[in-house]
Amino acid sequence: MILTITLNPAVDISYRLDSLVNNGVNRCSDVIKTAGGKGLNATRVISLAKEDVCATGLLGGSNGQFIVDRLNKSNIKNDFMKIEGETRNCIAVLHEDNQTEILEPGPSISVDEKNNFIKKYEELVQDSDIVLASGSVPKDLGHDFYKVLIEICNRYNKKFLLDTSGNSLSSALVATPYLIKPNKDEITQLLQREVRSEEDVLNALIELNKYSIPYIIVSLGADGAMALCNKKVYRVTPHKIKAVNPVGSGDSTIAGFAIAIQRKFETQDLLRYGCTLGTLNALEQQTGYVNMDLVDEFMEKTKVEILREI
Ligand code: TA6
Numbered sequence: 470m471i472l473t474i475t476l477n478p479a480v481d482i483s484y485r486l487d488s489l490v491n492n493g494v495n496r497c498s499d500v501i502k503t504a505g506g507k508g509l510n511a512t513r514v515i516s517l518a519k520e521d522v523c524a525t526g527l528l529g530g531s532n533g534q535f536i537v538d539r540l541n542k543s544n545i546k547n548d549f550m551k552i553e554g555e556t557r558n559c560i561a562v563l564h565e566d567n568q569t570e571i572l573e574p575g576p577s578i579s580v581d582e583k584n585n586f587i588k589k590y591e592e593l594v595q596d597s598d599i600v601l602a603s604g605s606v607p608k609d610l611g612h613d614f615y616k617v618l619i620e621i622c623n624r625y626n627k628k629f630l631l632d633t634s635g636n637s638l639s640s641a642l643v644a645t646p647y648l649i650k651p652n653k654d655e656i657t658q659l660l661q662r663e664v665r666s667e668e669d670v671l672n673a674l675i676e677l678n679k680y681s682i683p684y685i686i687v688s689l690g691a692d693g694a695m696a697l698c699n700k701k702v703y704r705v706t707p708h709k710i711k712a713v714n715p716v717g718s719g720d721s722t723i724a725g726f727a728i729a730i731q732r733k734f735e736t737q738d739l740l741r742y743g744c745t746l747g748t749l750n751a752l753e754q755q756t757g758y759v760n761m762d763l764v765d766e767f768m769e770k771t772k773v774e775i776l777r778e779i
Contacts, residue, residue: 471727472597473512474590474618475526477575477605479559480535481505481756483716486564503756504539505559507604507632510720510757511727514746515601516545517761518728523548525593527586527607529576530555548593550586552578561716561756568716578609590618594625601727603632603720612636619644628730632723634658642677648684648730650723656687667704670695674702675779686726686740688719691751693744695776698736702777705740707748708770717756722747737773745771 485499504513508526515522524545528536529552536556540547554576562569594600600622606614615637622629628647631638634655642649656673657664664673670687674697677685686696691712693705725743734742745767749759 470521470523470597471515471599471601471731472593473508473515473522473524473526474600474602475506475508475512475524475604476602476610476614477557477607478504478506478509478526478528478533478536479557479573479575480532481559481561481716483561483563483714483756485754486562489562489564489567489569501755502535504536505717505756507720508602509536509540510717511601511603511632511724512540512545513543513757514721514724514750514759515728516543517759518724520728520731522546523593523597525549525590527552527576527578527582528556529553532556532558548589550582550589552576552582554578561714563714563716568714570716572605575605575607578607583610583614587617587621591621594622594627597627599628599630599727599731601630601632601723603723605633606637613640615641615646616644619646630723630727630730632719642680642682645680645682647682648686648723648726649682650686650688650719650726652688652690652719667695671702671776678779684726684739686743688722688747690718691715693771694722694740696740697779700779701736701775702779703737703740704774704776705744706772706774707744708767710748710752712751714754714756715751717758718747718750720757721750721759738768741768741771741773 524547528549533556557573560571630648696703725746729739729742
């Protein structure tokens, strides 16, 4: 089973506008509300792929209830810690070819709630093969919280996949997660230097090799990804599309990696499968949704090559 962790879930609200008038009234008829947050977007994709998945994390208030109701309606197994605080909203304003996101910080978490979640998590890990943790961390949990979760996961010899940013990512590396998937902005922040060109990404991967993380995959958005695995640097080039809504593509990509690891894909197919799901998500209006009927076709059109050995 794949256990997904969404520490800071959100009711995702997307507003599609023909054009955005600053400092004016924008009436919108095209509104979509989904149980969101990176981990829950990934959960939905794993469920669509018919892999056994359970979602956990922290939920509270009416937004928390909305999310549980949506997961139950989609027959997605979930076991969240209830908290006093109110789960947040995240807004995506889609206009022309732009996507403007407004992300609330998330609720306060008490020490008891934090400790009780760790207890729940430790029980759930024992029944899982893979843990996928994705998204921001509420400030009260501290930036080393993913490190704590990875250490518990490694104690039970399970694989921990992590998609996060900032201090939460930098402090997690020493715990040796199985896979990380930063994008170029996140790796720029991590290394405190501009990572823009393919050469920059290659050098960044070589520098991160010292952490002995089995899979380091740098997402390049619509341009695919570069990855370091078993001392080989790979380049993944996706099939080119016109994106409908790219929000959630990173979440769908790491969901693909989790599915591929569960299905024991070899490295090139793992990379191809994850990037394929990310591309397919961008073809959909809904965040964190993939048309699985198109996977085989897009897998064939997604190129993976070995750039070099290090
Ligand atoms: O990647 C898209 C998304 O999951 C949105 O749906 C929104 O929930 C946001 O990311 C949350 O990001 P965060 O990094 O705060 O967990």
